[in-house]
Amino acid sequence: MHLTNxxxxxxxxxxxxxxxxxxxxxxSLRLLADLKEARERLNRQAxxxxxxxxxxxxxxRQHNRAVLAKAIETCEQRGHSPWRYIEQAIADQxxxxxxxxxxxxxx
Numbered sequence: 776m777h778l779t780n781x782x783x784x785x786x787x788x789x790x791x792x793x794x795x796x797x798x799x800x801x802x803s804l805r806l807l808a809d810l811k812e813a814r815e816r817l818n819r820q821a822x823x824x825x826x827x828x829x830x831x832x833x834x835x836r837q838h839n840r841a842v843l844a845k846a847i848e849t850c851e852q853r854g855h856s857p858w859r860y861i862e863q864a865i866a867d868q869x870x871x872x873x874x875x876x877x878x879x880x881x882x
Contacts, residue, residue, distance in 0.1 A: 777805040846877070854881035 786802075794802065831839070843861070850857035855878040864874055 777808050
């Protein structure tokens with residue numbers, strides 16, 4: 776930035792009227808440069824806040840919830856902890872391994 780916060784706070788109408796034409800032009804150029812830089816920063820921040828491209832759609836979220844609910848239900852019906860199975864499935868996914876089959880029913 777070309778002007779400090781303190782400098783900007785000092786500028787008022789009386790100060791601007793007291794400047795000769797050359798000083799006024801110089802101040803105008805610094806203010807214009809600061810304005811452009813601030814606008815560029817705001818635009819960059821807006822782009823940084825845009826949502827990631829890999830966001831799930833509503834139908835994908837619904838499908839994933841249904842799969843998760845079915846996995847929990849199946850594990851419980853088979854007498855296994857669904858959380859252990861889900862924990863292992865997440866670890867396998869992160870490691871790039873194929874998903875392990877659902878646990879077999881306890882006898």
